[in-house]
Amino acid sequence: MTETLLSVRDLRVEFHTDAGVVKAVDGVSFDVARGEVFSIVGESGSGKSVACMSLLGLIPNAKVVGGEAWWKETDLLQARPELLRRIRGGEIAMIFQDPLTALNPVHRVGRQIGEMVRIHERASKREARDRAIELLDLVGIPQAERRVDNYPHEFSGGMRQRAMIAMAIACEPDLLIADEPTTALDVTVQAQVLEVLLEIKDRINSAIVLITHDLGVVAGMADRVMVMYAGRAVEMGTTDEIFYDMLHPYTVGLLASLPRVDATGEELVPIRGAPPSLIHVPAGCPFHPRCDYARLPTPCSTVVPEFDPVPGKNPDHRSACHFAEELAGERERGKARA
Amino acid sequence: MTSYIIRRVLLIIPTVFGALSFLFFIFFALPGDPAELIAGGADRNPSPEAVAQVNDRYGLDEPLIEQFADYWKRTLSWDLGESYEGRRSVNEILGETAPRSIRLGIWAIIIEIVVGISVGLVSAIRRYSISDKLTTIATAAASAIPVFVLGYFLQYWFAVLPGPNKWDLPQWAQLKTQGRGDDSWLLFFIPTGDTWRHLVLPAITLASVSTALAARMMRGSMLEVLGADYMRTARAKGLTERQVIGRHGVRNAMLPVVTLIGIDFGTTIGASILTETVFSWRGLGYTIAEAIDARDLPVMLGLTLVVVLAYTVINLIVDISYAWFDPRVRLGGSETR
């Protein structure tokens, strides 16, 4: 029986800017269970990063205007600042996209890692340093004893990211949120870093929320996936379901647009159009202007689809499309014909 | 780091050479008749004998190239000439007045660093608050007001108006508006006895412009730092806001401010000419102002030379300390394994 660690319901986050109100996250719900890798996928601007960072209150300008985020008896969105502070790093840790800018350039790496245990576990300087060396070793950095006194710019990109991971797991958090952890890295290094993440997860029995736009990473790592578009969740299910039994046109488009090594000579198939403005979100289903299956004007441009399970499918497989059932049906028929 | 230092020091040589040569050009090649100027200035109509004497002493009727070589010979042997007025050697004047200016300058810099950095820091943290807006206006005003006007205003306020001096403050808190008092100093720059009362107002005036600049610079730098990714990381680690700013923000924000102090020194030098005049603080600046008034070229040239050298050295020290503070420069580029 897997324990549900994080339970987010109807999260809504807005930014108030000169140009208008940006609805960055518009009603997102998901659960994360211990030990699983839950991936949130979407294009830039889909709201995936904002959603997760808002859970920890890391975006000063963002206004959380609705929803709940339950973490072990506490609603993160209503938590007192001191409690939130303790949870940050101690129970929920984040790994950011660009380790070069995410690490402080004027402090030694060891000190930044050690800072975690010094704050959360009141360790001494000596203890913190020893712990830092241990952690660097754990994430696979050679000569940890020496490296612990280096500055971030003295590390290579992959090593920096590992150092970030080391820093994040210092207090053995129950949840690791990794925001595009491999985007800034070379392809060869990406695999290594992801492997480290998985190893760590098993070792400390935590869960991972993996935010990414790279479907290849998802395929290799994730147990369950949630696809986001224009600040909303459009589909959620197991990795297999998302890759082989998509129930939303956007997901279909995403996977169809992936260049495949084994399919030579075929044209690339992008999703037509461009991501929408989050100030003027299209009415009804936000994806309708770009959707090949859209029935206009009703209901696709007038009624916002609910994020619901689809009849005839696994109840945990949800989709926000008026015609999810039809989509599934079409695929069945296609398979039958083939 | 060492290679950086060496390179930096080497760079100084051509710069100083160029600058001092340029000074030569200004003082000896530019004016109509430098001999006349040195002998007493065009408005004093020096006698032909006096002019001839000056020509002789400085070799001013010789071709420019020879003069140039001569000038450098004299400069390198630290013969800075004599004031035409009173015939004192410039070196003597220098020895007498320089320490006074240095003391005043030290205090101005202390004020600049302490006040400037803290004000800048606070106004960055409390961005858009009332105190931030007030500070913005105050720093802008401090940099917009001519230094000598500020000086006269303080003088007027303390000496003439029913200002703080007329309140019921004990004797030791009454600030003086002229001169240096009994000029007693501990450890060269700590004022003792009556001296400190004479020090406060000039020091504040001298510090005003550079403090304002430092505060603005610090604010800008801190704002940039506040938006940096590593600040977000620090928060994500669970640090309190105070820890985030104190441990991660300030150190990074101060880097560019350190360089500013070097550049500021130049402004301070210029300001000292004006400030010392206002408060009759007979230091280098005061003497230069006097020399300007009297068109006393040797003194002007000699003191300017010294000022240029001091400025260059200070900048060098500042640059090197910046390099030391920023580990990216100190340790050289990155190793890639």
Place this chain on the structure above:
Amino acid sequence: MTFVDQPEALTGTPTGEAGIADVHEAQPLGRDVLRRFRRNKLAMLGLAFIVLLILAAIFAPLITSYDPIHDRARGQYRDGPSAEHWLGTDTIGRDVFSRIVYGARISLRIGILATALSLLIGVTLGSIAGFFGGIIDSIVMRITDMFLAIPYIVLAIAIATVVGRGKENTVILVLGLTGWLAIVRVVRATFLGLKELEYVEAARALGFSRLRIMARHVLPNALQPVIVYGTIAIGGVILAEAALSFLGVGVFDPTPSWGLMIENGRRDLANAPHMLFFPGLAVLLTVLAFVFVGDGLRDALDPKLRGRE
């Protein structure tokens, strides 16, 4: 920084792609800048003051009733403000208010012309140094360093002492020829940075000549800091002129320079403070106005500040 902190990045048309309807139109850059500038109260105040000052300077004869140089009120020396002389009179009976208004002409003229000269020299040298790099860059930098080793005021004073015969144009030249130092570095840095930017490479690839690239693409970007600096520099020049005149190496009597008025007023500070403080106030307000406008321009032009409420 990721876009999450700059949500306004989400509001425009995504670069490159042809959008289908429903994409909100991006506002043109100029209007954005103006809007931001207008919202800055201090900057607008400063601008208003400058406009007023310029008008006052132009229409000086209309708003003053005395000649600043020749009218001397007999027997009314060092008088404080009165109905006849709004800001009082000076040591030889001249009307302070008139002198301040006419003084605005001097300050503005010197300020603007000297700054224009500095910018001309600075931008030219900076762009040449930044664009061509190599030896040319080194030479320009060496020369600049050499000048920079002498503090600005000291340099101006030195040259003015030796050359100046109290004429306005001399002051303009002196301040113009010493003020270009700061801007050279900025322009050069911008050029050096922009040179490597991708869109310059793209332009090269398309066959544009280097000169065209420099003028059409790089220069407009480099101009932004120049505009900001130039505005604030006008204030700096006005301060410098005041200092020069105060020390006796700027303009001479009877020209109504504010700095000179301050110097004249210092002797009677105790009993006739108005002679010193009114021109002092004039300088303060004018420079402050330019600083506010310059700051406002900088904030309005700086994209990093967008969206930070």
